[in-house]
Amino acid sequence: MKHLLFAMMIGFPGFAGAQALLDFRNDLAFNPEAVEAVAERAYRLRLRTLSDKGLLDTDPVLLSRLRGIIAKLQPAAQFERPDAAAIRWEIHICRLCNENASAMAGGKLLVGEEFVAELAFTDDELGYVLAHEMAHVLAEHTREFATYGRFFVSNGRDRYYEDIQRELDESFVVNLRMAPIYAEQELEADYMGFILGARSGFDPEAMPRMLRKLHADTAFDFSRHPAATERMQRALTILPAAHRIRELGIAEQ
Numbered sequence: 273m274k275h276l277l278f279a280m281m282i283g284f285p286g287f288a289g290a291q292a293l294l295d296f297r298n299d300l301a302f303n304p305e306a307v308e309a310v311a312e313r314a315y316r317l318r319l320r321t322l323s324d325k326g327l328l329d330t331d332p333v334l335l336s337r338l339r340g341i342i343a344k345l346q347p348a349a350q351f352e353r354p355d356a357a358a359i360r361w362e363i364h365i366c367r368l369c370n371e372n373a374s375a376m377a378g379g380k381l382l383v384g385e386e387f388v389a390e391l392a393f394t395d396d397e398l399g400y401v402l403a404h405e406m407a408h409v410l411a412e413h414t415r416e417f418a419t420y421g422r423f424f425v426s427n428g429r430d431r432y433y434e435d436i437q438r439e440l441d442e443s444f445v446v447n448l449r450m451a452p453i454y455a456e457q458e459l460e461a462d463y464m465g466f467i468l469g470a471r472s473g474f475d476p477e478a479m480p481r482m483l484r485k486l487h488a489d490t491a492f493d494f495s496r497h498p499a500a501t502e503r504m505q506r507a508l509t510i511l512p513a514a515h516r517i518r519e520l521g522i523a524e525q
């Protein structure tokens with residue numbers, strides 16, 4: 273709801289940028305530690321598999337570039353969500369791994385080398401790619417998805433997180449039913465990522481440019497994401513506010 277009031281709010285003379293703009297749910301089921309433990313295991317397994325094949329972190333220049341962008345985004349993440357200070361952000365890159373960019377609960381990111389190379393992302397564009405991924409983590413989208421998942425699996429209210437997550441990972445039918453929730457999370461990550469990126473000083477014009485590149489490229493599968501036009505329209509609506517937020521940054525007043 274906050275973003276609907278947002279355009280009005282920034283027009284007020286009193287808006288100095290000192291207040292957080294994002295809100296986060298506090299009604300999610302399951303223990304966040306349980307969600308993060310499952311993500312941690314899956315992330316380590318994936319990294320080990322990639323590493324064994326020699327496909328992990330083979331481009332140190334790109335890796336340090338991405339780590340620099342994550343470091344630049346972190347203060348804004350903590351400004352919007354103070355308990356994000358406890359997140360141990362981690363990012364790796366892989367090649368020939370069928371990956372664009374992904375984030376797992378607890379702050380575990382993975383980016384495909386070909387994805388960055390093929391779309392020739394600038395640092396500002398990458399800022400918004402990674403801010404979108406960080407937003408999934410900050411908004412606890414994995415935990416939220418499983419919270420909704422309880423209503424789509426049998427006997428969901430009486431089952432443990434890990435058990436439900438396994439069914440979500442495996443069931444085509446359940447995922448199909450939950451596709452609207454997935455799409456809503458993508459739009460929310462776009463919105464939150466736009467705010468985080470702008471607060472961190474990345475050029476807001478790079479957000480619609482990044483979306484245009486993503487959806488023009490058929491080599492990468494964005495079929496589970498909302499329509500390009502919807503993502504673009506929403507980004508353009510927020511664009512003027514994002515410029516203002518960038519000017520203010522993390523105001524100390």
Ligand SMILES: [Zn+2]
Pocket residue numbers: 404405408458461
């Ligand atoms: Zn996403």
